Amino acid sequence: MQNRDNYFDLVYQVVKLIPKGRVTSYGAIANYLGLKSGARMVGYAMNASHSQPDIPAHRVVNRNGVLTGKHHFPHPEFMQQQLESEGIKVRNDKILEFEKIFWDPNNLEI
DNA sequence: CAGGTGACCCATG
């Protein structure tokens, strides 16, 4: 299942599994899926997520907890607004308590 | 066909 067409869906499935009020990173998804392509392809897949509904892309941030992809949303503030709507605090385009609300797909203890 | 780009990450100076 190394079809690129499939890995897009795989990323979508993982992103859909992100619990509300939690966030994850591109690298974590790449690691969970075993994508040697690295985290970059995960971000690339997210870029195509506009075609798929129910993709909480706002719950996916980089390893720094920074909203790197906020510019790709309908509005730059949309991503932060969605995060705050779920109880996630964002300050200066960075998620507060990032380690606390971080959700690792490979370590589902919740 | 070749070069450039990218919602990233890691190692090194």
Next chain:
DNA sequence: ACATGGGCCACCT
């Protein structure tokens, strides 16, 4: 602690 460079690979021009 900050700055820089390299690596990774799919997609676009």
